[in-house]
Amino acid sequence: MDSVTELEQRCADAWPALVDEPLGQWRLRAADGFTGRANSALTTGDPGVPVPAALERVITFAAAHAIKPAAHVVVGSASESAVAGAGWRVDHDHPGGASSYVLTGALSEFACPKSEGVAVLPLPSPEWWNLTAQDNPTAAQRHVLGSGHVVGFGEVRREGVVVAAVRGAVVGDLLHIARLAVVESARRTGAARALMGALAAWGLERGATRCALQVAEHNEPALRLYASLGCVEHHQYRYWVPA
Structure with missing residues (x-):
């Protein structure tokens, strides 16, 4: 069975955003607002910089592509703890719902x-x-x-x-x-x-x-x-x- 990181990366490959930029092992994605998956930062792995700095990059990237800044975060992961520690919150107003299962x-x-x-x-x-x-x-x-x-x-x-x-x-x-x-x-x-x-x-x-x-x-x-x-x-x- 794939690790969570491997499976998330494969799913991202299968759902190509218009723009997909690496930030260490993170992926900054934008597609004119079409779907949350293609317009959020995939936060599996190490971004190569401290998480607060990485999240600032997420905000800058989102502004440059006229989308809402958002992070796609695996529940229970180290990234989730770090993102929460940086002061971000779960997006309960997300149109498709804040949480999803990967089956x-x-x-x-x-x-x-x-x-x-x-x-x-x-x-x-x-x-x-x-x-x-x-x-x-x-x-x-x-x-x-x-x-x-x-x-x-x-x-x-x-x-x-x-x-x-x-x-x-x-x-x-x-x-x-x-x-x-x-x-x-x-x-x-x-x-x-x-x-x-x-x-x-x-x-x-x-x-x-x-x-x-x-x-x-x-x-x-x-x-x-x-x-x-x-x-x-x-x-x-x-x-x-x-x-």
């Missing part, structure tokens, strides 16, 4: 052949964009969701309409799964499970053996789905901001 699982546990209407495509369709982002995605959305070395865009079509979508990105032997969305009329009909099974099979074909998912703590339907697929908690992280 991992074996793809072989839920991979299945594609059923009718289910596909994993090399390019996102307009309907895929509409369901996972918006009709006319911004440059930041296109970069974060649309770029990567090995990326697949899963969708479920019923009567010609996309009713479920998901993004998968392979980094080494890890399939990073994100942006799962199902229209309300198709929920609890097996669409999400069929889509996840097809994406897992797609990842296995490309050398991945396991998956990682980052899920907001309040997203109980998603947590129940992933638990039923054999995914378990690896660790948690929270967003911190200047007090």
Whole structure:
């Protein structure tokens, strides 16, 4: 099993920000405000300078890229203690929730052949964009969701309409799964499970053996789905901001 630092770094590689600058082992990320993960400093490892000085760099970087200064901090880590000691606080006002779970699982546990209407495509369709982002995605959305070395865009079509979508990105032997969305009329009909099974099979074909998912703590339907697929908690992280 990856260490927390290794897994967080792989997830960051799979979710490319528009700007990603190293600060020692930290990563300063910006993407015009699209998602907390792509617009926060990943604080795993040693920043190479005292943490208060590193956090000042986070604030300066955020101002230069017109985003809110934020730190992505693993719960219970040495970084969390240091960030708290520098006077920062948990961002309870974060739109997606301050805290998230990182789940991992074996793809072989839920991979299945594609059923009718289910596909994993090399390019996102307009309907895929509409369901996972918006009709006319911004440059930041296109970069974060649309770029990567090995990326697949899963969708479920019923009567010609996309009713479920998901993004998968392979980094080494890890399939990073994100942006799962199902229209309300198709929920609890097996669409999400069929889509996840097809994406897992797609990842296995490309050398991945396991998956990682980052899920907001309040997203109980998603947590129940992933638990039923054999995914378990690896660790948690929270967003911190200047007090």
